[in-house]
Amino acid sequence: MDIAQTTAPEIAPTGQATALLLTGRLLRPQSLTLDALRAFPSVTCAPFDLRCYTTQRFIRSVEPYRGVRLTDLIEHAGLRCEVHGEFKRMIFLAIGHDGYAVPFTWHELFNTSVGAQAIVVYECGGKPLTEADGAPVLFSGADLVPAPRHVKRLARIDVRAMTI
Template sequence: MDLALATALPAIPDDNAPVPGTLQITGSVLRPMALSLDALRAYPATTSTPFDLRCYTTQRFIRAVEPYRGVLLTDLLNAAGLRCEAHGDFKRMVFLAIGHDGYAVPFTWHELFNTPVGLQAMVAYECGGAPLAEADGAPLLFSGADLVPAPRHLKRLARIDARVLAP
């Protein structure tokens, strides 16, 4: 194909490409979901406590963060429904949170549904009482029970992928 013609053709949309400001829940779920910021606001809300965001490796102070408001990650996973094809699959389930830039962080079923981590892992859409916009990194993932919040503080959250690990 002629290079000039190829550059003039419109790009073919990728149905699996993440849409900015939209969170997809995919993988081993019964009801795959694509949630806008407005759809996230329709779920019961939870609020974090303020915290200092510090670099994990250097402990350098990045910034003080006002309370986040958002929806618990467990509420979203329960709404999507976990697909367990074999008895006990949920015990081997991991959830990979992936940002638009490819940054990814994991959670396990056990920590989300069987420890205090699940009570503080949220997808936030508001900070300090003000709505977060896509330019602010919304939606973002925050794990308030982590000893150091920076490694699982994920801006521009694109997808939560549920996976069952092989035994």
């Protein structure tokens, strides 16, 4: 993935359509527009074939995606830890507008190659995606099969701490 150098935005201005909420155990919960997502440093993934996880049938070829790393969004919002080492028990639940949800763990995102390839997408094939196109899209490029954690119309990332 290539990194473009830009600065991280602040929370979306009032009056603009919110594309993504970051909620839960955060120091600074976020309400971001597609334009705000585009202001973060960007990464690009290679084209890939999207296949159904259950049937393994081909769904479609996907041109290169451009977006922001999920880890960059989380770091920008800051994790709220109430006890020492609590961040290691955090999960990040990505929830689509249709209720489809997929989890990531802190270790997976910040301690493996998955974090470098989990992106919130706002562009495909060099063209901006709109909400009608399914933006923003969550894509986990390190997964063996990309379809299970490919979330169109991503609505929210909810941060939770697992209890023991």
